Amino acid sequence: MQQNCTCSIQGLDMATTHHSTSQSGLILAGINWSPYVVGSGIGVLSWVVFVVVANPIGITTAMSEIAGGLAAPVVGSEAVAQNPYWARHPLRLNYGVLFLVGTFLGALVSALVARTWKLESVPSVWRERFGPSITKRYAAAFLGGTIAMYGARLAGGCTSGNGISQGLQLALVGWTFLVVMFATGLLTAWLLFARTRAEPET
Amino acid sequence: MFPITGTAALVLAVIFGFAFGWLLHRGKVTDYNVIINQFRLRDFTVLKVMITAIIVGGVGVLWLVDMGAAKYHLRDANMLAVVLGAGMFGVGMVLYGYCPGTGAAAVATGSLHALAGAFGMMLGAMIYAYSFGWVTSAILPVWSLGKVTLSGISGIPAGWIFVILIVAAAALFAVVERRSAMRG
Numbered sequence: 022m023q024q025n026c027t028c029s030i031q032g033l034d035m036a037t038t039h040h041s042t043s044q045s046g047l048i049l050a051g052i053n054w055s056p057y058v059v060g061s062g063i064g065v066l067s068w069v070v071f072v073v074v075a076n077p078i079g080i081t082t083a084m085s086e087i088a089g090g091l092a093a094p095v096v097g098s099e100a101v102a103q104n105p106y107w108a109r110h111p112l113r114l115n116y117g118v119l120f121l122v123g124t125f126l127g128a129l130v131s132a133l134v135a136r137t138w139k140l141e142s143v144p145s146v147w148r149e150r151f152g153p154s155i156t157k158r159y160a161a162a163f164l165g166g167t168i169a170m171y172g173a174r175l176a177g178g179c180t181s182g183n184g185i186s187q188g189l190q191l192a193l194v195g196w197t198f199l200v201v202m203f204a205t206g207l208l209t210a211w212l213l214f215a216r217t218r219a220e221p222e223t
Numbered sequence: 224m225f226p227i228t229g230t231a232a233l234v235l236a237v238i239f240g241f242a243f244g245w246l247l248h249r250g251k252v253t254d255y256n257v258i259i260n261q262f263r264l265r266d267f268t269v270l271k272v273m274i275t276a277i278i279v280g281g282v283g284v285l286w287l288v289d290m291g292a293a294k295y296h297l298r299d300a301n302m303l304a305v306v307l308g309a310g311m312f313g314v315g316m317v318l319y320g321y322c323p324g325t326g327a328a329a330v331a332t333g334s335l336h337a338l339a340g341a342f343g344m345m346l347g348a349m350i351y352a353y354s355f356g357w358v359t360s361a362i363l364p365v366w367s368l369g370k371v372t373l374s375g376i377s378g379i380p381a382g383w384i385f386v387i388l389i390v391a392a393a394a395l396f397a398v399v400e401r402r403s404a405m406r407g
Contacts, residue, residue: 052249056268057396059250060275066242067280071293074235075226078243080324081348088348106355116236121327123240124247128328131248140333144255144320159339165318166326166343167350168311173323174351175358176308177298180322181243183309184273186296189281191373191381193300198309199273203262205313210262213317 052135067189076116079182080124081173083117086110150217172202225292244328253329255320255336262317267399274392282385297372303365304358319343 054062063078070076090112093101101107112118132138143158151157173179176198178187184202187195227235250272251257260266287293316322319340321329326344329337351358374381 053251054246054249056250056271057275059246059252060272061279062246063243063272063276064279064281064283066239066246067276068283068287068293070239071284071296072225072287073227074232074239075294075296076232076236077296078239080327084323084327084344085348085352088345089352091345092349092352104352104355105359106352114233116232119233119236120240120243123237123242124244124324125240125327125331126237127241127244127246127331128248128253129244129331130241131245132253132332135248137248138333140335141255142335144259144334144336146256146259147320155336158336161318162320162336162340163343163346165315165320166340167315167347168343169315169319169340170323170344170347171351172308172311172313172315172347174308174348175362176305176312177301179312179324180273180316181324183298183305185276185280187298188273188277189284190295190297191281191384192297193302193368193371193373193376194298194305196373197300197302197305198312201306201309202313202316205310206262206317207264207313209314209317210259214259214263 052137063185064189067186074116076120077182077186078120079117079178079186080121081170081179081182082110083115083121084170085174086112086115086118087121146214146217150214243324244331247325247328248332252325253321253332253334255329255334258322258325259317259320267403271396271399274388274395278385278388278392281388285381285385297370300368300371301363301366302368304362307362315347 067078070078085106089101089104089107089110092107102111129138142155143153147158147161151161169179173183176183177194178184178198180202183195183198185195188199189195226232247253251268252272257266257268261269284293284295288295312322319326319337321337321340323344326337326340330341372381373379374384377384379387
């Protein structure tokens with residue numbers, strides 16, 4: 022039943038207040054912050070990290086190092102140490118890994134404080150198109166995660182590291198990444214969801 | 224004084240990460256439906272957050288670099304790798320419903336399918352590590368332009384590029400807000 026949790030009173034509350042809050046703007050006390058406020062917050066956070074730690078926001082390098090740590094018990098730590106990628110990026114409690122830990126904790130505390138923490142297996146937009154099967158949703162998420170991560174490493178970063186951190190420096194990599202990933206993302210969403218009947222649910 | 228390194232930087236990493244995760248959740252981009260509806264052009268939250276972050280962050284960092292308080296951290300434009308990687312990323316992100324950062328944050332808010340995707344991300348990173356030798360010899364050197372910026376290749380000063388971006392973003396946001404207001 023847990024996939025129906027989005028229908029709880031809390032979920033309805035959030036859905037109905039979303040649009041009005043984003044228009045009235047600067048309400049920081051509420052659960053829903055205006056996307057412009059959140060974007061500005063990430064921008065200001067970028068100023069701080071560029072000056073204070075000289076380390077732009079990024080996620081996937083740390084994830085690759087953690088993947089090396091997880092691979093070690095399977096293929097042996099010897100093999101991991103000899104791998105040309107993990108030799109360059111060994112798993113340590115370094116800045117990037119701790120930033121990722123902080124990201125997890127920040128979202129966790131925010132959700133707990135806002136009382137929106139809930140288990141979700143099949144989100145509503147997916148369920149409307151593909152039905153309530155948990156297996157189907159997990160399989161798509163797993164496959165998608167695999168492809169996205171390989172792509173992010175190949176491109177040199179994800180939405181955060183490449184899109185935002187390189188984009189704000191006007192780097193060619195960042196803007197190429199943003200344009201190409203939006204193009205294939207739009208195409209994929211069209212192929213996956215074109216058959217869903219019209220009206221949005223919020 | 225800056226940049227701070229060593230143990231102090233590790234403490235700051237958790238604090239800065241915490242702020243980032245908090246912002247992602249409050250901005251609703253830890254919600255699968257919000258991200259997917261961006262790619263279906265029904266909800267522009269994701270673009271509003273990203274474009275605002277790039278403009279606010281970019282103008283500030285430009286000024287800080289001019290003041291000598293910060294340095295740029297540009298990556299090499301290995302164009303074949305970026306195009307292929309970003310192309311895969313868009314497909315994977317829509318199948319998953321999250322990008323790596325919002326996925327990690329979504330796991331923290333109770334999304335179990337985001338966790339399933341996180342295991343996929345671990346597999347993707349392992350496949351990359353094992354293909355890294357091939358990637359560095361066959362993909363990265365193709366159409367490799369070095370640390371280039373939009374202002375470097377166009378000759379337009381960075382400040383003016385931001386002026387253009389701000390005007391374009393304001394126009395886009397105005398259209399999107401009017402559309403969502405009409406929809407009620």
